[in-house]
Amino acid sequence: MFHPNWKAKRKEILHRDMHRCVHCSSDKDLQVHHRQYHFIASEQxxxxxxxxxxxxxxxxxxxxxxxxxxxxxxxxxxx
Ligand SMILES: [Zn+2]
Ligand SMILES: [Zn+2]
Structure with missing residues (x-):
């Protein structure tokens, strides 16, 4: 379902946030959210x-x- 690179990144972020939602501290159905999206001008x-x-x-x-x-x-x- 997830790309292996995303799986690894996701795991790193979940671990850093101690497997809790940073807003409500729930440990259910956790997802990793991007605060910004970047468009790389040089590579379009x-x-x-x-x-x-x-x-x-x-x-x-x-x-x-x-x-x-x-x-x-x-x-x-x-x-
Ligand atoms: Zn939450
Ligand atoms: Zn999101």
């Missing part, structure tokens, strides 16, 4: 999900994640 393509630095990735439960996406648009930054 989006950065791959696992290529983001750790501070742009956070652990959220499914419920906080979908609420967050309904409320805020993830900014796309051209780099």
């Amino acid at each position: 393509k989006f950065r791959l999900p696992w290529e983001y630095p750790g501070h742009l990735l956070i652990t959220l439960c499914e419920s906080c994640h979908s609420k967050g996406h309904n409320k805020y648009k993830v900014p796309t930054i051209t780099i």
